[in-house]
Amino acid sequence: MVSTAAALLGYSARALGETGHSPPAYLLMSDPFRPQSHLLPPHGWMNDPCGPVFANGTYHLFYQWNPDAAVWGNMHWGHATSRDLVRWEHQVIALSPQPDGPDSSGVFTGDVVLDGQQAIAVYTGLKAGRAPDQVQCIATSDLTMTHWRQESHPVLPVGPPGLKIRGFRDPKIWREGDTWVMLVGSSIENQGGVILRYEGRDLRDWSYKGIFYGPSDLRGGDDALECPDFFRVGARHALMFSINWVVHVATGDYVNGKFHPLTLDALGYGNFYAARSMLDAQGRRTLFGWITEKPWQAGAAADRGWSGVMSFPRLLVAGPDGKVRSHLHPSVEALHGEILFSGSPKEPVTLPGPCVRIRVRFDASSAGELVFSRTDRFLHLDYNPQKTGAEVSCNEDTVPLSSSRSAELDIYVDASVIEIFTSDGSALNTRAYGDPGGPFTLKNSGCFQNADYEICLLKPVSGNRLTGIL
Numbered sequence: 001m002v003s004t005a006a007a008l009l010g011y012s013a014r015a016l017g018e019t020g021h022s023p024p025a026y027l028l029m030s031d032p033f034r035p036q037s038h039l040l041p042p043h044g045w046m047n048d049p050c051g052p053v054f055a056n057g058t059y060h061l062f063y064q065w066n067p068d069a070a071v072w073g074n075m076h077w078g079h080a081t082s083r084d085l086v087r088w089e090h091q092v093i094a095l096s097p098q099p100d101g102p103d104s105s106g107v108f109t110g111d112v113v114l115d116g117q118q119a120i121a122v123y124t125g126l127k128a129g130r131a132p133d134q135v136q137c138i139a140t141s142d143l144t145m146t147h148w149r150q151e152s153h154p155v156l157p158v159g160p161p162g163l164k165i166r167g168f169r170d171p172k173i174w175r176e177g178d179t180w181v182m183l184v185g186s187s188i189e190n191q192g193g194v195i196l197r198y199e200g201r202d203l204r205d206w207s208y209k210g211i212f213y214g215p216s217d218l219r220g221g222d223d224a225l226e227c228p229d230f231f232r233v234g235a236r237h238a239l240m241f242s243i244n245w246v247v248h249v250a251t252g253d254y255v256n257g258k259f260h261p262l263t264l265d266a267l268g269y270g271n272f273y274a275a276r277s278m279l280d281a282q283g284r285r286t287l288f289g290w291i292t293e294k295p296w297q298a299g300a301a302a303d304r305g306w307s308g309v310m311s312f313p314r315l316l317v318a319g320p321d322g323k324v325r326s327h328l329h330p331s332v333e334a335l336h337g338e339i340l341f342s343g344s345p346k347e348p349v350t351l352p353g354p355c356v357r358i359r360v361r362f363d364a365s366s367a368g369e370l371v372f373s374r375t376d377r378f379l380h381l382d383y384n385p386q387k388t389g390a391e392v393s394c395n396e397d398t399v400p401l402s403s404s405r406s407a408e409l410d411i412y413v414d415a416s417v418i419e420i421f422t423s424d425g426s427a428l429n430t431r432a433y434g435d436p437g438g439p440f441t442l443k444n445s446g447c448f449q450n451a452d453y454e455i456c457l458l459k460p461v462s463g464n465r466l467t468g469i470l
Contacts, residue, residue, distance in 0.1 A: 001048050001064075001109055001170065001226045001242070001274050022067075023305035028467040031304055032436035033416040036355055036460035037335050038291075039088045039310040041078055042468050045070050046308030048170075048227060048274035049288040050077055051112030051121060054281055055143045059085055061288065062094055062121075063310065064109060070307040071298075075106035077123070079145065085280065085313045085331040087461045090468065094148050095121065095139055102127055102135050102154045109170040109227060109274070110136075112145070113180075113203070119145050120203050122182065124169040125154060132158060134168045136184065138203065156184070160196060160208040164189040167224030172276075173203070174230070181257075183212055183230060185241060187223035191215040193243060195228045197257070212259055213239055213250065220244025227274045230259075231285055234318025240267060240275060247275045247289060249324045265323055270397035272311060272429040285316040286329060291417055291429050300433075309417050311429065325425025328410060337457030344452055345444070351455065353438030354378060354413050361452045364391075364407035368446025372413065378434035379413060381420075383447060392428065394420060399428035414458055 022043035028034060040046060045066035052061045058081050065078035077095035080088040095107045103125030110123025118140055125137040136156035141148045159165045165186045172183045182198040194214035198206040216225060225241040232238075237254040239261065240247065247268045252261035268275065268289060275289035291309040293301045301307035313329035336357060341349050351372075362368065364385060372379040381394040385403035392399045392409070401407060401422045408423040415436060420428040444451070 025464065025467045028305060029465050031306075031465075032354075033304065033433065034306065034465055035309055035414040035417045036465050037086075037412075037414045037458045038312065038417055039080055039461070040308065040466060041065050041067075041306060042090055042466060043070070043305050044068060044307075045072055046078070046306075046310065047072070047290050047292075048109045049276045049290065049310060050109050050123065052276060052278040052286075052288055053112045053114065053119070054278060055114055055119065055145070057281075058083060059278075059280075060112070060145050061088070061310070062112065063290075065093070067093065070302045070305050073106075075108055075126075077107055077121075084334060085286070085329060086334055088466065089462075090466060091146055094141075094145065095123065095150060098150055098152065101125070101150065101152050102137050102157075103150070104128075105133070107137075108134075111171055111173045111276075113173050113175070114143070115203065117143060119143055121148065122155065122171045122173055122203065124171065132168055136168075136171050136182075155204050156182075156198070156206055159186065165194075167222040167226075169224065170227045172228045172230060176257075182206060183228040185225045185228050187225070188215055192217055192219075193223045193225035193241075195225050195239070195241065209257070213241075213261065216243070218243050218248070227276060229275070229277050231277060231316075233285060233316055233324055234322060236262075236318065236322055238316070238324050240277070242274050245273055245292075247272060251318075251323055263323055267324060267326065268427050268429065269399040270394075270429040271431055272427070275311075277316065280313075280329075287311075287314040287316055287326060289429075291419075291431075294431050294433070297431070297433060312412065312419055314427065317425075319425060326421075326427050327425060328419075328421050328427075332412075335459045335461070337459045339454065339456045341453060341455040344450055345442070349442040349453075349455070351438075351440045351442060352457070353440055354415055354432065354436050355458045355460075356413050356440075357456050357458055358411040358413070358442070359408065359454045360411070360448060361406065361408045362447050363405055363450075364401060364403045364447065365405060366447045368444065368448040368451075370448050371443045372440055374435050374437055374440050376434040378432045378436070378440070379411075379418060381409075381411075392420070392422065394418065394428060395430040395432060397428055397430040399426050400424065401426070412458065 192215035
């Protein structure tokens with residue numbers, strides 16, 4: 001994602017590109033709003049996941065990173081590795097802007113594929129003042145992916161001939177037999193967002209094959225459909241893309257290189273954007289997304305020295321209707337700590353603070369409220385079966401949940417980050433910026449009063465909240 005992040009998130013012109021100094025590690029480690037169980041940058045700004053991939057027993061997750069300040073700008077690729085998808089270690093910066101290269105104004109979102117004993121990254125390079133300012137670039141590494149060689153010439157220097165495009169970014173690549181396929185997010189002037197298809201026998205020479213999807217009537221920024229991803233799910237294929245702060249997924253049939261969409265739905269709700277997927281070690285479709293700050297927190301986040309968090313990994317599966325559902329990846333169970341409460345509380349439950357997992361099973365045929373806080377409503381959750389399509393509301397973000405005699409919410413509170421997974425296969429991300437000091441109290445009313453709860457601590461993924469290279 002390149003052109004619209006700053007404007008849509010409400011950052012000031014003064015802050016954009018401003019070079020700052022990260023706070024000392026001890027301040028980051030002690031920041032009560034900084035998550036302890038999610039992947040986030042050592043400091044600075046994080047946005048889109050880029051090219052998640054599994055190789056030789058190790059998961060690699062790259063991400064958009066500004067190491068100089070907790071504001072959008074000066075984009076690099078950060079790099080973290082894991083053996084289990086939850087405990088991450090920071091590696092050295094993977095890709096940086098080349099002063100005289102096609103990416104001199106920023107290394108933006110892309111993909112990583114494995115070709116024999118090589119890892120190859122194809123990404124969007126930005127060069128201010130060039131027409132077009134967005135081109136597709138390439139870099140290579142061995143399978144450790146710790147030392148990359150960025151090439152000085154783009155592999156896709158212009159968009160397709162004859163089309164007046166706006167935006168040209170976020171390549172996604174896969175192999176079909178002997179042919180590589182690349183999707184690029186774009187839009188056509190006065191028509192709407194599109195996803196373009198290219199093919200090549202190698203990863204350097206590409207031929208334009210046409211519009212893969214669109215034009216779309218969805219609007220946002222320059223209307224480009226950002227961060228495309230394409231994969232099989234169940235008996236169908238799914239095309240995922242992001243626009244206007246919503247991740248969308250179209251499902252349909254894929255025949256002879258043509259995608260025939262049948263449905264279009266949101267995939268994730270609230271503060272969740274620019275999602276990209278991979279296959280895990282068991283071949284399961286696994287998703288990561290960028291958990292944003294609230295726009296009104298931009299200044300405070302910049303002062304704290306960090307902004308943006310990576311979501312927990314999710315599994316994507318086909319529901320009985322063929323649509324894509326998301327569930328928490330089972331690897332996250334490794335972060336479950338001591339059980340603090342189990343049963344149906346008859347009075348408020350006191351808990352040590354805002355790093356817990358709350359699973360609640362309840363009768364969803366009537367309304368209710370949960371409040372988890374110390375002095376304010378740090379987490380305020382309402383369920384109302386009368387609010388069709390927005391039955392669950394938490395901290396002003398909503399997610400659908402069908403009314404029934406048995407429903408479940410799996411709530412992860414990790415300092416200022418909240419992830420909620422529903423028994424319908426939907427997920428909500430939101431943020432909490434209230435009083436983070438403990439102890440906390442969980443209070444309930446309505447349908448949550450006689451519900452069944454299990455509450456446990458969340459374990460940290462490192463001893464220093466991932467504030468540096470380990």
